[in-house]
Amino acid sequence: MSTIELSTTLLTASAPIRNEPVQARSTARLAALLDSAAAVIDEIGYERLTTAMVADRAGASIGTVYRYFPDRIAVLQSLAARNSERLLARLAGELAAEGHATATDALLGVLDVTVDLVRSEPGYRSLRVGDVLDLLPPSAEETANGVVAGAVADALEQRFALSLDDSGRLAIATAVEVIDALVARAFARDGDGDAALLDEARRVVRATVAGVL
Template sequence: MVDSPAPALPRHQPVRSRATSTLDALLKSAALIVHSVGAERLTSELVGIGSGYSIGTVYRYFLNRLHILDALSQQNMDRFVKDCLPSITPRRHSTWLDAFTSVLDYFELEFATRPGFRSIRFGDHLDSRIGARNQTNIARAASIFASTLGDNYPAIVGTAVLERIEVALLIHDSLLARAFAHSDLGDTRLIADSRQVAISYLTALDPTWLAPGSTAPKEPLASS
């Protein structure tokens, strides 16, 4: 029985700044290719051409295209943890609901501006996940975010809210994928509806989950 390859890590671990620069260039090239032609048409050869490196260099870091896609999804996940979650504090957001909407803002910006993100996201929908994992990346993101919320808003956020965050993020992710399917600008109606549905999902069952001063959106969904 053949063991599964190790998950998510580059084939050749960068140990020097030059190696790190090479890896960054390869992933940047891959993201631009995915943005241009889609994840299905990504090849190791195209990554080499786009980055200016030889195909041998590409294979030094990544066994095949599936490992490249997996690395891109992990990069998106790492960026979310590094760039978005540190801003989840009461100083920046007075209520947990404000903090949650800032995460919705983050996803919308990534879909609109980050090359390849709308195709890759956290990689759970791709047939490129390497090795066995106990949970999806979106579940990991939701768990980390929920933990951050609980640490910063312990008197406000209840267990019921934390358990529903994963579904709320899945709703937003799925509808944003549809909203940006055919346009870099996105379908503004779908984007607005996505925000409202995700927020309403968290707040509809028990209004006491809302912090003082927070209100769930009251505008009706736009008609089709």
């Protein structure tokens, strides 16, 4: 199992699902509930999301929602974990791609993947991987962005035969935070993404890891 696959497993395991689905039918129902939550968040943001809205959008009873989620926070935590899973799955391919001449180019691919998810994944712009609400369970030792940054650093080490010290890993972690924050800002009022802010994000990422990668 690769580092990014392991990170995906760890983040997904943190999702507080009340009853883990054991049959394809239950898995599909859970996915439909999360899809419905994402669609509502895409329209009104996460602050106003309720379990009743999730049930209504999914065409399910409120009891069905509570079968899997004890409250709205659990819905948000589980959706954030799914977002993290999808981000890490995309990054696994992006960071291993032969088209990146340098580690910095590959790191900028993290920005490109994030932008694409914001544009294509309902609710991602608002919730992202959950750190915006500090949604990881209290027992979690790392933030979601921290897990992503660690996986990115490990993948860059493997792909480009690097040996990153603490300062190198800190620079990558900072770059991941920059990407998360500036991409969110770029799409806050512009559905296509503010091109100037996205360009600035690329500039800041390059400056952050200059001399490290």
